[in-house]
Amino acid sequence: MSMKIHIKNGRLIDPKNKIDRVADLYIAAGKVVSIGKAPEAFHANREIDASNLIVCPGLIDLAARLREPGFEYRATLESEMDAAVAGGVTCLVCPPDTDPVLDEPGLVEMLKHRAKSLNQAHVYPLGALTQGLAGKVLTEMAELHDAGCIGFSHADAPLIDTTLLMRAMEYAATFGFTVWLRPQDFFLAQDGVAHDGEVATRLGLAAIPACAETIALSTILFLMRETGARVHICRLSSRDGVELIRQAKAEGLPVTCDISINHAHLCDRDIGYFDANANLMPPLRDQRDRDALRAALADGAIDALCSDHTPVDEDAKQVPFAEAETGATGLELLLPLTLKWATEQKVPLLDALAKITSEPARILGLNNGHLGLGQTADVCIFDPAAPWRVEARALKSQGKNTPFLGYEMLGKVRYTLMAGHGVYEG
Amino acid sequence: MTPNPQLTDTGALRHLLTIEGLSAKLIHSILDTAESFVSVGEREVKKVPLLRGKSIFNLFFEASTRTRTTFEIAAKRLSADVVNLNVSASSQSKGETLLDTVDNLSAMGADMFVVRHAQSGAAHFIARHVAPHIHVVNAGDGRHAHPTQGLLDMFTIRRFKKDFTQLRVAVVGDVMHSRVARSEIHALTTLGVPEVRVIAPRTLLPKGVESLGVHVFNDMQAGLKDVDVVMMLRLQNERMSGTFLPSAQEYFKYYGLTADKLKLAKPDAIVMHPGPMNRGVEIDSSVADGGQAVILPQVTFGIAVRMAVMSMLAGA
Numbered sequence: 001m002s003m004k005i006h007i008k009n010g011r012l013i014d015p016k017n018k019i020d021r022v023a024d025l026y027i028a029a030g031k032v033v034s035i036g037k038a039p040e041a042f043h044a045n046r047e048i049d050a051s052n053l054i055v056c057p058g059l060i061d062l063a064a065r066l067r068e069p070g071f072e073y074r075a076t077l078e079s080e081m082d083a084a085v086a087g088g089v090t091c092l093v094c095p096p097d098t099d100p101v102l103d104e105p106g107l108v109e110m111l112k113h114r115a116k117s118l119n120q121a122h123v124y125p126l127g128a129l130t131q132g133l134a135g136k137v138l139t140e141m142a143e144l145h146d147a148g149c150i151g152f153s154h155a156d157a158p159l160i161d162t163t164l165l166m167r168a169m170e171y172a173a174t175f176g177f178t179v180w181l182r183p184q185d186f187f188l189a190q191d192g193v194a195h196d197g198e199v200a201t202r203l204g205l206a207a208i209p210a211c212a213e214t215i216a217l218s219t220i221l222f223l224m225r226e227t228g229a230r231v232h233i234c235r236l237s238s239r240d241g242v243e244l245i246r247q248a249k250a251e252g253l254p255v256t257c258d259i260s261i262n263h264a265h266l267c268d269r270d271i272g273y274f275d276a277n278a279n280l281m282p283p284l285r286d287q288r289d290r291d292a293l294r295a296a297l298a299d300g301a302i303d304a305l306c307s308d309h310t311p312v313d314e315d316a317k318q319v320p321f322a323e324a325e326t327g328a329t330g331l332e333l334l335l336p337l338t339l340k341w342a343t344e345q346k347v348p349l350l351d352a353l354a355k356i357t358s359e360p361a362r363i364l365g366l367n368n369g370h371l372g373l374g375q376t377a378d379v380c381i382f383d384p385a386a387p388w389r390v391e392a393r394a395l396k397s398q399g400k401n402t403p404f405l406g407y408e409m410l411g412k413v414r415y416t417l418m419a420g421h422g423v424y425e426g
Numbered sequence: 427m428t429p430n431p432q433l434t435d436t437g438a439l440r441h442l443l444t445i446e447g448l449s450a451k452l453i454h455s456i457l458d459t460a461e462s463f464v465s466v467g468e469r470e471v472k473k474v475p476l477l478r479g480k481s482i483f484n485l486f487f488e489a490s491t492r493t494r495t496t497f498e499i500a501a502k503r504l505s506a507d508v509v510n511l512n513v514s515a516s517s518q519s520k521g522e523t524l525l526d527t528v529d530n531l532s533a534m535g536a537d538m539f540v541v542r543h544a545q546s547g548a549a550h551f552i553a554r555h556v557a558p559h560i561h562v563v564n565a566g567d568g569r570h571a572h573p574t575q576g577l578l579d580m581f582t583i584r585r586f587k588k589d590f591t592q593l594r595v596a597v598v599g600d601v602m603h604s605r606v607a608r609s610e611i612h613a614l615t616t617l618g619v620p621e622v623r624v625i626a627p628r629t630l631l632p633k634g635v636e637s638l639g640v641h642v643f644n645d646m647q648a649g650l651k652d653v654d655v656v657m658m659l660r661l662q663n664e665r666m667s668g669t670f671l672p673s674a675q676e677y678f679k680y681y682g683l684t685a686d687k688l689k690l691a692k693p694d695a696i697v698m699h700p701g702p703m704n705r706g707v708e709i710d711s712s713v714a715d716g717g718q719a720v721i722l723p724q725v726t727f728g729i730a731v732r733m734a735v736m737s738m739l740a741g742a
Contacts, residue, residue, distance in 0.1 A: 201632040202446070204546040204569030204608060209633070273431055274547030318525055320545035322568070 002029040003045055003420055006038070010050025010381060014057060015354035016361070016370035025055055027377040030420035035373070046422075050381050053414055056353050058090025058121075058378030060360035060369050062258050062306035063234065064331055066092075066123070067398075068111065070099025075311040075398035080331065081120040083397035085424035087307075087332040088380030088413040090121045091360075091368060095180075096128040097155035103128035103139045105147035112148045120423045122378075124364065126153040126180055129168050133157035138168055142175055150364055151232065153180035156281055160186045162219060169229035178365075181220055182234040183241070184282060188212035193322045195285040199268040205322060208283050210238040217241055221248050224255065232363055233257040235308060237282040239292030246301045256363045257301070259293050260308035261330055261337040262403060266290065270403055276317045276324035278403040280308075297355060298347050303363060305341070305355040307334040311399020329399035336409035339384060343410075349384075377420040386412035431553055441553045441562040442735050444571040445612040453616060457581050459734035460727070466503055467729060476737045477506035480537040484510045485527075486565070487543040492701055492725065493565050493575075497540045500732035506538075506740075528552055536560060538740050546570035546605075561739040563732075569603050575700050576609030578731040580617060582724050583655055586696050590617040596649050596691075597640070598625040599659030599681065599708050602632045602670075606700045607659055615639040625649035626681065629670045646681055650690040658683055658699040661708050674707045684710045688718065696720045 005027040012023040012035065019035070026034040026042055033039050064084065067075040084092055094111075096102035102111070108125050115123035127149035131137045134157075141152055152172055159165050159181075172179045192208030194200040200207040217233065221244060224231055236242065236259050248255050262280055267290045271278045278284060296302040310327025317324050334356060342352030361369030368376060390407045392400040416424035432441040439452065466472055482501045486494055494510065501508045513527060528539070538561045541549050546568030553562040566572040580590075587593060595614055601607040601624050614622045615638070624635060625643045636642060643649030650656065666674040683697065697709075697719045705711045713719060 196633045198634040198637040201634050202608070202638065204567075204571070204605060206569075207633060274550045276551075315523070319523070320543065320548040320551045320567075322545050322547070 004028045004042060005046045005048065005417070005420060006042070006044035007048045007050050007055055007379070007381065010053050010055035012055045012371070013350055013353055014371045015350050016358035017372055018350070020350045025371065025379070027417070027420045030377055032371050032373055032375045032377050035371070048381065048415055053381050053383050054349070055379060055381050057357040057369050057371050058380050058416065058418065059088045059334060059356045060091040060364070061089045061309065061331065061334055061356070062093050062304055062360050062363065063260070064089070064092040064094055064307055064309040065097070065311065065327070066094050067311060068098065068114065069107065074313045077114055077118060079396065079398040080309070080311065081115070081118050083329075083331040083395065084121045085416040085418070086396045086413060086426060088335050088382055088416050089331055090378035090380070090416060090418045091124065092121055093124045093126060093150065093364070095153055095155040096126050097133060097157065101128045101133050102126070102149070103131050103133070103144070105140070105143045108144055108147040108149055119418070121418060124150040126151050128152070129154045129179065130159070130164065135159045135161055135164060138171055141172060141177055145175065145177060151178040151180050153234070156182060158186040165219070166223050166227060169223050169227040169231070173227050173229040176230075178230045178232050180232045180234055182282070183213050183216035183220055185212040185216045188215065193279060193283065194271065195268045195283045197268055197286045199271060203271065203274065210240055210285060210289070213238050213282065214240045214244060217244050221253065221255070224248075224253050230254040235260050235263070235282055236293065236302060237263050237285050237289065239289045242292050242296045242301055245296070249301065256303045258304040258306045259297060259302050260306055261333055262308065262328055263290065263293055264297060264305060264341050265337060266403055271321070274321040275403060276319065276321050277328060277401050277405060279321055279324045279326050280328060281326040294341060294345055297341070298345050303355075304359045305334070305338055306360070307331050309397070311397050312401045314400065317401050328402045329395060329397045330402065331397060332395055333390065333402065333404060333409070335380070335382060335413060336411040337404075339411040340409070377417055379415070379417040380413060381415040382411055382413045384411050386410065388412055431550060439738055442573050442739065443549050443553055443562065443564045445573045445576045445609050445616065446571070448616065450616050450618065453577065453580065453613065456577055456731070456734050456738065457584055459738060460581055460730040463730040463733040464727070466733070467726065472503050473505055474503065475505045476741045477501065477504040480506045480740050481535050482506045482508050482538045482540060482736065483531050483536045484508065484540045485513060485531070485542070486511065487513045487541075487548070488566070489514070490542055490566070493542065496725065496728045497565060497732050500729050501736060503729070504733055504737055506736070524548070524552070525555055528555060532556060532560060538563065538736065540565050542566045544568055563735060563739065566605050569605050570608065572605040572609050574728070574732050574735055575606050576613040577735070578724060578728040579610055579657065579698060579700070580613045581727045581731050582698060582720055583696070585723070585727070586720060587654060590614070590619050593619045593654045594621045594623070594652060595619055595655040595657065596623040596625055596653045597657045597659065598646065598649070598683065600630045600661050600665060601626050601635060601659065602630045603662065603665065604659050608638070610657055611638045611640055623649050623653065627671070646687060647690055650687055653691045654695055656683060656688065656691055656695055656697045658697065658709050660700060660702065661704055666707065678707055682706070682708055682710060683713050685712050685716065688713055698724055701725065
């Protein structure tokens with residue numbers, strides 16, 4: 001018997017299909033079967049009352065580290081999948097910097113299988129661009145793609161050899177694969193832990209200048225012209241980087257770009273008195289950088305917002321700032337921080353939710369992230385006005401590390417459905 | 427905003443982590459207290475009972491002779507029990523975490539930690555984790571701060587010059603990597619020095635150093651013109667040749683303090699150095715040993731200033 005669900009009285013927001021109105025949603029056999037009125041002879045097994053709630057496509061997170069395989073002491077697939085669906089995320093992309101690195105088809109198949117058996121959110125792994133992320137030898141990209149990789153990335157590992165980068169892009173372009181790169185010059189960033197500006201100067205922290213990003217980004221853009229590769233730029237951090245992206249897009253280069261929730265809201269001042277939770281990579285830059293990122297996300301120069309979810313085990317943050325492991329937990333903050341950005345930036349909800357649903361789907365080349373008829377029913381139902389406070393016990397993720405600890409958020413997920421079955425209720 | 431971690435709710439000093447954020451009044455009160463301790467060092471019996479029964483741990487994760495010794499002498503003159511730990515040589519090499527080290531020493535009844543560490547922010551980190559009755563004095567954290575050095579420098583200036591608000595001060599050398607420079611600059615600007623200059627090649631100046639309230643000079647001759655105080659910084663050996671500077675010789679020629687260059691300053695200008703000096707690199711011996719140098723008084727005053735800080739933190 002197939003499950004039939006009637007979600008009633010909710011405000012349905014489906015950015016891709018430009019829908020924003022109160023409308024009922026009907027789901028059968030895991031698919032969207034009707035919007036607005038019930039199909040004939042539709043007898044729901046389950047009714048969800050979404051009065052005063054927003055019903056939108058399940059969120060797509062372009063960067064979530066699940067820490068499997070290899071780093072289970074930081075987090076497990078189970079804990080992070082729980083965190084994902086509690087955050088309304090039904091589809092996530094995971095970088096290849098696991099241990100072992102995702103550079104062999106068997107590992108990718110195993111991860112896909114493990115994720116599938118949990119049956120909570122769809123997992124799309126990125127394959128390693130080079131073997132072991134060592135920056136020396138290409139991976140078997142075609143095989144990895146067949147095993148389920150959605151693209152190829154070098155995560156945060158240095159890729160110093162420009163010839164190798166060019167060949168990797170050429171090889172990926174041969175098969176039409178997207179290359180995911182976080183632009184950062186290895187040498188300029190080598191010892192740094194904070195943005196090269198007033199705050200690092202005052203606190204005496206070794207700095208990473210913004211040109212570490214723009215120089216690497218320029219290299220990537222020139223190599224795109226050379227190779228014809230499609231590139232997704234990950235975690236942009238600087239206003240000069242935004243300008244380079246604008247120019248590249250105006251020129252027609254096939255480039256897309258995301259930023260993290262941390263960089264959309266915070267800047268180097270938020271390091272405060274050496275808060276290790278604000279030790280992030282790329283570093284939080286200054287207020288003008290942050291403002292430029294926020295504006296570019298609104299006007300489309302930046303395509304998507306991601307959580308850059310990186311659970312870090314507590315001991316690794318209980319050290320002086322520069323010694324702390326970088327990263328922050330984020331899956332459960334993606335939605336409220338998108339809403340916060342939308343409110344502060346005066347972006348309509350429909351356009352804001354596009355940054356975490358239809359836009360990431362477009363980057364991934366997937367027909368999901370929307371609720372058109374016949375679509376797989378990945379649905380997030382949330383209360384946009386529900387307040388909650390970010391604290392360790394409020395988070396399902398095993399990682400409790402976030403610079404937003406203590407912040408008051410608005411927006412709480414009530415139900416998450418994946419392919420038409422309930423995976424979270426809160 | 428997180429409250430200032432080194433002050434109590436009433437604005438009194440709980441830890442001394444950095445000079446940044448201290449009021450001029452508080453700095454002067456530390457210096458005034460230090461004045462009263464100078465005479466203790468000149469007495470036959472160099473002891474006062476202010477910290478009798480208190481245990482002070484000198485927790486040095488980085489090698490130091492001068493700072494550790496002056497802290498030790500200061501604590502002993504206050505009648506405290508002092509334990510010196512050279513941690514780089516013991517537990518850290520066995521893999522014990524910084525917090526475990528601190529917790530263990532706390533369990534031994536520590537009342538105060540005097541901490542030196544290679545990482546900026548290490549003293550803040552420890553201060554955040556110790557029990558409320560334990561005080562932390564930053565004896566140098568990475569490039570960030572060395573507040574007692576900054577204070578003893580102010581004490582020295584106050585001894586030799588009348589009024590901070592009439593002074594022109596030059597800080598010369600490796601500002602980029604110097605915790606001493608940062609603490610001096612904060613102290614000078616807080617005490618109302620109208621013109622603080624930094625003199626260095628661009629590779630040794632951190633980005634946006636002007637935001638600390640200083641005027642930048644790349645030319646030493648121009649920078650020394652008519653200053654009342656010249657504060658030299660130590661150039662670490664590993665910076666003398668490499669990616670920051672080509673050679674110690676070239677550095678000395680363009681940024682070393684010689685008698686000739688000192689003539690550009692006011693005739694009664696004083697010359698300071700936090701030590702240990704590299705003679706012939708940042709300072710010429712004729713200046714270091716000359717009549718305008720107050721480098722040894724700095725060391726002597728350092729004891730009184732550290733007594734003042736420790737007694738104000740842990741005294742009744």
